[in-house]
Amino acid sequence: MRNVNGQAVCPKCKLINTSCDTRNVSKKLKLLTSTEIEFLEFFNSTDNPNLVKSLQLIHDFAIYHSDISFDCEEKTALYDVRVLWEKIEEMIE
Numbered sequence: 001m002r003n004v005n006g007q008a009v010c011p012k013c014k015l016i017n018t019s020c021d022t023r024n025v026s027k028k029l030k031l032l033t034s035t036e037i038e039f040l041e042f043f044n045s046t047d048n049p050n051l052v053k054s055l056q057l058i059h060d061f062a063i064y065h066s067d068i069s070f071d072c073e074e075k076t077a078l079y080d081v082r083v084l085w086e087k088i089e090e091m092i093e
Contacts, residue, residue: 043088043091048088048091048092049092051085051088052085052088052089052092055081055082055084055085055088056085058081059078059081059082059085062078063078
């Protein structure tokens with residue numbers, strides 16, 4: 001059955017142009033805290049290309065220009081820095 005706009009009406013859930021499967025959407029919606037919002041706003045307001053370059057320089061300096069041997073914790077931290085700059089790059093593209 002179609003309504004006056006030509007949209008199909010779902011006979012099971014009586015919703016216009018909506019799949020019945022949408023009722024099974026996860027109930028685990030998480031709203032951002034004020035701290036998380038502030039953190040994201042910081043990245044939106046800073047000079048992101050320079051921030052990315054700074055994170056890359058720190059990462060590369062630690063790995064390629066240092067004689068320090070890294071244990072697992074330090075390698076994980078450097079990997080986290082890399083993931084951070086890659087995610088910031090995705091945001092600014």
